[in-house]
Amino acid sequence: MTIEVVDPADWRQAASASGPLRTFNEAGVIDAADVHVAQRLAAMSGESDPVVLLAIAFVVRALRGGSVCVDLSTIEAQVGIAELPWPAAGEWLAAVRASPLVGSPTVLRLHEDNLVYLDRYWREEQQVADDIAALLAARASASSPAIEVNRLFPPGYEEQRAAAKIALAQGLTVLTGGPGTGKTTTVARLLALFAEQAQLAGKARLRIALAAPTGKAAARLHEAVQSQIDKLDAVDQQRVRGLQATTLHRLLGSRPDTSSRFRHHRGNRLPHDVIVIDETSMVSLTMMARLLEAVRPQTRLLLVGDPDQLASVEAGAVLADLVDGLGARHDTHVAALRRLHRFGESIGQLAAAIRGGDADRVVEILRAGDDHIEWINAADPTPQLRNVLLPQALELRHAGALGDTAAALATLDEQRLLCAHRRGPYGIAHWNHQVQRWLTEATGEPIWSSWYAGRPVLVTANDYGLGVYNGDTGVAVLDGTNRAATPGALRVVIAGAQEPLKFATSRLSDVETMHAMTIHKSQGSQADDVTVLLPPADSRLLTRELFYTAVTRAARKVRIVGPECDVRAAIARRAIRATGLRSRLQP
Template sequence: MSQYIPFEIKNLFELQFFSSLDYYFARSMGKAFKESESIVLASCALVSKVLSDGHICLDIKEISKTIISISKLSDDKVKLPGFDIWVKALKKSSMVSDTISTPLVMDASHRLYLSRYFDFQNRLICNIAKRVSLEPLTMNETVIDEMLAACLTGKDKHILNQKNAVKNALFNNFTIISGGPGTGKTFIISIIKKTVLSYAAKYNLAQPKILCVAPTGKAASKMDQGSTIHSVLKPLKNKSGFYYNKDNPLLVDVIIIDEASMIDISLLTRLLDAVPTAARVIILGDKHQLSSIQAGSVFTDICKVKNHSRNIFFLEYNFRSKGKTGIENLSKAINNNDDKGLEYILTSKEFPDVVFEPLNDKGIPVDLVKRHILEGYKSYIKADKIEAALDELDSFKILCAHNSGEYGTLQINHVCENILRSGNNFDIDKKPFKKIIMVNTNDYKKGLFNGDTGVCFEEKGESKAFFKTFDNNIKQYRTLDLPDSDTAFAITIHKSQGSEFKTILIILPDRLSPVVTRQLLYTGVTRAKARVIIVGDLKIIKKAISLSVERNSGLTEYLDRQLHSNNLFNCEHSSS
């Protein structure tokens, strides 16, 4: 029989509702501020907990109406305080105020933040508002139109939408462009760069300094002369922060930021802090994709802003498939929570680029999955040269929702290795086994970054790893010298962001979890350029597309309000 557990930090820590980090952080803050009120200490731990779940803040008004379970394995619930009692206790505490002078900040809408994240949010809002408030750049619009006419031909409404997005990026200091795969974001980036440089050359102006950045090496490699955000900002050794910051800004006239849905609030704030206010900022991404693993759904939150919508553009038309492929129709059904449309696309056999393999009573249909793995990795395994093997890395990939469990990457990678090492497969016994690996951390000295994928195999008794660089050269390392990395025949859908593959095999679990959501399925399906194979339970998939991730923050509300009022007074007092 379930019971309600009091909202007390020690009890909830012992029941593993709070992590050690949550517990000891709250206790240390309580000790520093001589706070013993149980509601306040538990609130501090709860803010830490929701932050680890991706929320920027704790919405007290909303959470006080909900019932929270202790864990997946327990029917016990947390007995939360009533809204009025909760707010009263927080207002009385010396740990809480409406400024970043205290560890906790409670705003007028009763959202509770760690002060650090309230500061990130405020700095980001002010940064964007300042850029939007600037007058448009003085440029000859007729000349710009002539330049764009050579690239963006036709009067189709989708072409005109692209043209409007490009023109805004050229004339204004802040532009957001959201669109799914095939909608022309990469094309738009190239047009913006070309036009900026051509215009400067035409009028004998100094050549503009253009930076193209993305959160991962894989995403950056899709951009001409792209770099990772971390490599551009240059992390400081042995301490937090970056070499380039508000007080030491980047020397840049135009910065183009791609795959922005993957960027958390901390990194985007620090990046924009380091960009001069006069520089043009163009941010591109897909608002329907999964958000960052860290806190915030910043790109999606900005896309929701109603005021100054002239700075935000949505690309809906897929020029690659033109609405005819199963992949595009499936992604639309997922986004629209259209379970009937989804079921038809998966089961009707009308779309050859979508294959559905239902789970059976024993779980994964092993023989079918084995066939797909052998077919998918055939060219990779048969590659005679390292360069050819590296070229095949984008041909096929297995995606999972989780790392652990029967349907997770650890188990599926183990299955893959067993299958691909067996001697009857493509005469593989006559070729060295080539393991696919993915780097998990940034190593600036070696030039390897989180998400970089390479090939590892034995050569002359020594295990070596090979990676392709942005400029298509090949770097070689001893496997022992690599930063933290994992086998990557199968990776999580989260890890696949910023990448595209010719064929995708998605293996979904046999039950729902907080991870299996609309955004996860959309992100997984849209990684496929030509074909997607989904192994899963249809009932679970239909339920998952009804579950959308909503991360708590005040970003949309406050940015909307700031842009509407155009009052930058509070920004002058923002912490750096």
């Protein structure tokens, strides 16, 4: 690969860098932020070895990319620029081991002699492994009354029945499966079995918590579990009545003075007998550490998710690590669901082909197309996208102007444009602006303010006071008591876990327009009709996991926008995150 020198005026250029830091920074491999953090940490410990500073910079770079650590023995191959002055891996690791940064106070940590961490992430990863071991040990010593599983998992539910038997025998269970494989059905019926088991043991009514990383995911979890509970007989319904889902932050107890610590922790654990966490692939290492330290050893913890989706935005690949790490143990089992029970058959086939890395099959399915799959393989897809996006924007505008919150929220979930990037011609900023231009042309009403009736919004930061969280979605509507088309007359209705929340626009500062959203932000949600705009083949964000996640957001129809070369590039590139958790969990 050719070294591409960064323009000195570029914001990624670190003027204070020297030696290897400068060389790698000018080549665009590490950013200015990586350099500055490395210099600051080294100065605090009196470290001056340039290769150690380079190692720190790569650790920081790894964290920005979602890894928990960096493997110095493989980083050269991952970067793929052999012309750079790479230190020999053995000498590099020896320099790190000899550094005062691994002394006291500890800044760097090593695991298995080749993984280098910042101290905080090493501690969190070790804590997660220790707490999981404690949960496994606690349930191994417990005994529960035997119950008849077949009653709720009759013929036709073989996979779910096997998963239920695993969960009944363990305190910690990881339940995996793609969309439509019956995860929610399994959870609802399993909760009824847990409740029956507790009743037979003479215990009081179970305290059950349902949670997900975002408000939207929590709302979907509540709706899906309740719909399955409604199908149970009256006795089982009575045992698990009144369940509500919440966000993981709310479950742990958000604190106004800090965003990284919660009211529930090792000294004040959660009181629940059963805790179900959905969309676990979205949970970062740090958040998993906060959850596990708050769970009592005797609590049943059920972690549900799809390990083939994108990992969390923040550092870690916890669900994938749990699947691989626990799957290698003899004292526990991962419950995996694979058979499709719901989902458009062709969408399910497309998702399976992407997950399996079968590019030829993916292209074959896209070319064939049907009522559930459309492929826009055009040099300029703008006209087709206008036909898809403008009708929804007009419906939102109409519902917002009428103050019809139910119609506005329903319309919001009918269609979604998903992009990999935030900026550029393939990014959400461009397409949000484009849709607003089309809206102005179609209505003859210029959008003079950032707030307007029918504006779809995405919450971008947690606000514990308001009870809205990063990833929540909503629509601006005119207040029913004040129909003047001014920002002061608008209210934002947010789709909450139990019921919609309504706020004045002035109270929501961390929101952005959502005619388009990133694929990362779409996790935990679904829309009836999903349009996936693939970035060019050379985009670093274009991976198999990203493509799979985008496709599986569609409930009824998925529309892929991009040429065949981009489709094949997505399937060929894997999103690899460096962690040590799976090795810590393995026997």
